[in-house]
Amino acid sequence: MKLLLTGANGFVGQYVQAALPCVPLPVGLDLRDRAALTAAVAAVQPDAVLHLAAQSFVPAAFENPHETFDINFTGTLNLLEALQSCGFTGRMLFVGSGDTYGQVPETDLPVREDHPLRPRNPYAVSKVAAEALCYQWSQTSGFEIIMVRPFNHIGPGQSSRFAIADFARQVTKIRVGRRAPVLLVGDIDVTRDFTDVRDVVRAYTLLLERGQNGGIYNVCSGREYRIRDLLRQLLTLAGVEATIEQDPTRLRPAEQRRMVASFDALQRDTGWQPEIPMEESLQDLLNDWEKPRQ
Incomplete structure (x- = not known):
């Protein structure tokens, strides 16, 4: 399986490259550059996609919300269109964020995937929008998309x-x-709910194999x-x-x-649990x- 990886140079991306054979996007390629992205995806002809690339630093999102939205939402749309244009029929995993839930009352903990999304910063807003976009494409395009909401990583x-x-x-x-x-x-x-980054990558791998199309999964330890x-x-x-x-x-x-979340849905569909x-x-x-x- 030829796995296309975006965000290869980030914290999680480096662990994905260590754990899985994958093809990173060319160094320096910007998701906002539609033509370059389309050409790169066409050159790879992937069987699966793990979409990690994002502007994920919350203070930077407040400083420049336009840039954050362009990268996280419009960049994701550019990727989806690039995949469609090259005839992609595989599966894509979109990496969102547990931050999309916003302020969660203690009575609603552990937070589950059906909890309302109430984003409280521009980064989280961009991830809510991109996740909604991915859900729409999972229902209307010729390929499948699984969405994850990871909580705090450590490693x-x-x-x-x-x-x-x-x-x-x-x-x-x-x-x-x-x-x-x-x-x-x-x-x-x-x-906070912390999960080791190596367990996170294992969850992503299993979801690419076994996650439900259009499914949304918390990736977390279930521990506070x-x-x-x-x-x-x-x-x-x-x-x-x-x-x-x-x-x-x-x-x-x-x-x-x-904050603590539930990984029941992830475990139900893949058998995953933190190790x-x-x-x-x-x-x-x-x-x-x-x-x-x-």
Whole structure:
């Protein structure tokens, strides 16, 4: 099977390339360039598509919502049209986001796929729109599309723009004496649903094989982790003692206090469940930050 991969250079894309034989889009190709995208897809003639490429950093989405929408929605439309023009009849997996649910009342946890979508930032809006587009095409085009809503990822290689990866970076610097024993954090008394990136990629692989056309699936661990507890676990694993200081610049307005989701639909259709324990994910993150950075 010839798998076309968009977003190959991103955090998840690198794990997809390690796990599966796939054909990435040419380096530097912009999904907004219809002609170049159409030519690239025609050259590959894929049997399946994993569409990861997106502008996914929420602060950047607020700074430039037009760009975010152009990449995430219009870029997806360009990809769908490129696939159609080359006679694609396979399956495509569209990667959305658990962020599309927006503020979820604690009484509705764990969140399931039938929960209303109430996006609260331009990134989430773009993903809701692109997901709706993909559903329409799953019903009216000559190929099948499965949609996923992944929740928080964790694992080695993740950018320090994300909280747990940043904590691992800070803890490692303290451990090797390159930083005073003070950790700068945001609001760490919230909970999130974290899944190891390698388990996420396995879920995507199974859904490409077994997911239902037009189906929407949460990809999550089904476990609620308090950020403060994960930070303490990182400190313990590294054998480090440090004080914790809240940095006001890291606080987000109207933060969701608790989040956990259900992967029942994913398990029902594919048999998937998370396999990598949190302690292993955290240790691998710490080990990764030990390596020299370019």
